[in-house]
Amino acid sequence: KHDVLTTIVVFGASGDLAKKKTYPALFHLYQQGLLPRRTRILGYARTQMERDSFTSRVTSFFKKDTPPADIEGFLAICGYVSGKYDVAEDFIRLREEIDQQEHAMAKRAEDERVHIYYLALPPSVFVSVGTQIRTNVYDGSCTNRVVIEKPFGHDLESSRKLSKDISALFAEDEIYRIDHYLGKEMVKNILALRFANVFYEAVWNRHYISNVQITFKEPFGTEGRGGYFDEFGIIRDVMQNHLLQVLSIVAMHQPQSLRSEDIRDRKTEVLRRILPIQLEDTLLGQYVGTRDGSKPGYKDDDTVPKGSMTPTFAQCVLHVDNDRWRGVPWVIKAGKALDEAKMVIRIQFKDMPNALFPNLARNELVLQVSPKEAVYIKTIVKEPGLSTNLAMSELDLSYHKRYQDVKIPDAYATLILDVLNGDHSNFVRSDELDEAWRIFTPLLHQIDSDQVIPLPYEYGSRGPKGVDEFATERAGYKLTSR
Numbered sequence: 164k165h166d167v168l169t170t171i172v173v174f175g176a177s178g179d180l181a182k183k184k185t186y187p188a189l190f191h192l193y194q195q196g197l198l199p200r201r202t203r204i205l206g207y208a209r210t211q212m213e214r215d216s217f218t219s220r221v222t223s224f225f226k227k228d229t230p231p232a233d234i235e236g237f238l239a240i241c242g243y244v245s246g247k248y249d250v251a252e253d254f255i256r257l258r259e260e261i262d263q264q265e266h267a268m269a270k271r272a273e274d275e276r277v278h279i280y281y282l283a284l285p286p287s288v289f290v291s292v293g294t295q296i297r298t299n300v301y302d303g304s305c306t307n308r309v310v311i312e313k314p315f316g317h318d319l320e321s322s323r324k325l326s327k328d329i330s331a332l333f334a335e336d337e338i339y340r341i342d343h344y345l346g347k348e349m350v351k352n353i354l355a356l357r358f359a360n361v362f363y364e365a366v367w368n369r370h371y372i373s374n375v376q377i378t379f380k381e382p383f384g385t386e387g388r389g390g391y392f393d394e395f396g397i398i399r400d401v402m403q404n405h406l407l408q409v410l411s412i413v414a415m416h417q418p419q420s421l422r423s424e425d426i427r428d429r430k431t432e433v434l435r436r437i438l439p440i441q442l443e444d445t446l447l448g449q450y451v452g453t454r455d456g457s458k459p460g461y462k463d464d465d466t467v468p469k470g471s472m473t474p475t476f477a478q479c480v481l482h483v484d485n486d487r488w489r490g491v492p493w494v495i496k497a498g499k500a501l502d503e504a505k506m507v508i509r510i511q512f513k514d515m516p517n518a519l520f521p522n523l524a525r526n527e528l529v530l531q532v533s534p535k536e537a538v539y540i541k542t543i544v545k546e547p548g549l550s551t552n553l554a555m556s557e558l559d560l561s562y563h564k565r566y567q568d569v570k571i572p573d574a575y576a577t578l579i580l581d582v583l584n585g586d587h588s589n590f591v592r593s594d595e596l597d598e599a600w601r602i603f604t605p606l607l608h609q610i611d612s613d614q615v616i617p618l619p620y621e622y623g624s625r626g627p628k629g630v631d632e633f634a635t636e637r638a639g640y641k642l643t644s645r
């Protein structure tokens with residue numbers, strides 16, 4: 164068997180994403196012994212840095228109590244090249260550095276080589292960097308993989324333009340579009356839960372499920388990130404991507420196999436069955452400061468333009484129009500500066516048609532994605548003891564209790580491992596992306612053209628007044644919500 168030589172180039176190595184996610188994830192894989200035996204990691208950015216300042220910078224990305232030997236070992240496989248993002252000579256130098264690194268790994272003619280280009284960069288330079296890579300670095304004799312991350316455009320048209328430009332440079336199977344929610348433990352668990360247990364799939368349809376609620380809540384506001392956020396708003400920032408991706412996995416039919424294209428085919432099918440979301444099915448909010456002045460409002464953030472009408476909260480009710488789901492409302496909700504940090508999927512079952520026990524509360528299956536992974540089923544039991552009353556209880560699989568010894572990896576670590584393995588299952592295919600934009604683009608355009616004013620809600624609250632009533636009204640019946 165031929166040995167594999169792997170080179171990972173992190174573009175934007177001095178930026179925020181590289182610091183917070185890419186390098187820590189690579190380091191985690193290194194510590195776990197999961198990087199291929201012969202791997203080199205090259206950072207690329209504009210900042211001129213000597214080796215010393217580069218290594219102390221990378222070291223600063225890691226936790227204080229990290230064993231120094233681990234850091235040292237990791238740094239030994241890391242290098243750095245400084246260069247501009249549009250200068251051919253700089254990319255030629257990068258190419259030479261890659262060659263040198265491969266020689267340092269004792270390259271032999273028969274070795275299989277993998278080049279991974281991780282663009283931890285703003286999308287405005289994707290195409291220019293992609294073009295430079297394609298012309299001056301890309302090597303047709305090895306496997307090339309390009310990793311990019313949202314925002315992929317800001318509507319259907321701009322996303323298509325970006326896809327077209329990128330597909331002129333790389334083949335679809337060379338492209339890995341990150342949606343980091345697909346790397347989260349509980350999101351990856353949905354497939355197993357649904358298709359490896361006999362009882363879930365049996366009730367996973369409109370005959371038994373009343374509604375599905377997918378909720379993303381953050382307890383903090385933009386906090387200085389308003390410049391980026393204001394251009395996008397909550398719908399583009401988390402709904403069109405993270406929430407819709409999760410929805411498509413909850414809703415999809417069983418794939419033919421676990422091959423990535425089979426999975427992505429099924430997810431895309433779901434998205435195709437969702438009509439564009441209507442403004443009347445959408446509630447928008449924007450947070451204001453707390454009454455006591457302790458927390459600022461969105462517009463108090465200096466990085467947010469005065470008079471901004473960008474939503475920091477949105478709730479939409481949508482339908483998946485196929486035989487499995489017809490008539491079942493899906494309520495997706497996302498907001499910043501709310502009362503808690505939580506990402507949760509709640510599958511609420513229909514009322515129990517039963518004369519024996521009237522007026523029962525509904526069963527509910529809850530998949531908690533964060534902060535603490537958990538699966539629980541709200542189940543009615545007889546109150547233990549001498550009582551014959553019924554009580555709502557839970558079949559509870561909380562990971563921190565059941566899997567105490569397992570350290571749940573960061574989403575980026577699992578996704579980079581997938582890239583190393585050439586597995587696309589947890590990455591967004593171009594047709595999925597296109598469908599996701601199709602669903603939201605008319606709404607986004609209407610919000611802009613009608614200058615829809617978001618409803619105010621107080622920082623730290625549950626959202627604008629009337630969110631639950633709104634969902635009830637749009638869904639056509641009362642949803643139990645929390």
Ligand code: BG6
Nearest residue numbers: 343344381400401405506533574
């Ligand atoms: C990002 C959004 O994609 O996801 C952020 O741009 C958001 O606004 C973040 O805070 C949430 O990710 P996580 O992993 O912290 O839930």
